[in-house]
Amino acid sequence: MTRDAAPLKLAVPVNHTDHIEGPETARVTVVQYGDFECPMCGQAFPAVKMLLNRFAQRMRFVFRHFPLAESHPHAELAAEAAEAAGAQHKFWPMHDLLFQNHSHLKPKDLHRYAEQLELDLVRFDFELSDQVYRQRVNEHVDSGKRSGVRNMPAFFVNGIFVDVSFGLDHLHDAVHAKLKA
Secondary structure (H helix, E strand, C coil): CCCCCCCCECCCCCCCCCEEECCCCCCEEEEEEECCCCHHHHHHHHHHHHHHHHHHHHEEEEEEECCCCCCCCCHHHHHHHHHHHHCCCCHHHHHHHHHHCCCCCCHHHHHHHHHHCCCCHHHHHHHHHCCCCHHHHHHHHHHHHHCCCCCCCEEEECCEEECCCCCCHHHHHHHHHHHHC
8 A cells, every 4th residue: 555545444344243342332443354374363363362451341353254265274164163153152262262273273173172162063063064154254355355455464443454564563553543532
């Protein structure tokens, strides 16, 4: 993006189908497009947790899938596993496990995480094998592309893209600035 270009904006507003952590009344909403197998997304994970702790009731966080399947062969199935866990009200615990274990996302690993979260394993395995959540993941990718997402991780603060390619401190600064405004 050149200096004169308009900032990238979130093409699909946050809605009831999103996975949201934090209060609806929060003054700041951070949307992340992420890939569970992406090393940079894995590095961003603790920074996002710190933001949520620091800004608690003043910030909410939304995670959307953007698996880079050509670079990360297990990312798409991991995204589907997170959705399958979400259908059993365990999206965030699965999200955390996937990022904490981002280099171990083979089907046997995903099954083990589902077992660890005490999910209905028959349902979980069926939904993964039948690709029940593939369309939802594809919708997230499409919304990311329409928002101009090209690299991982991608963050939007109150609908405006924040470039973290030179450090996650830019995300913190953007959230802090919105809270002060």
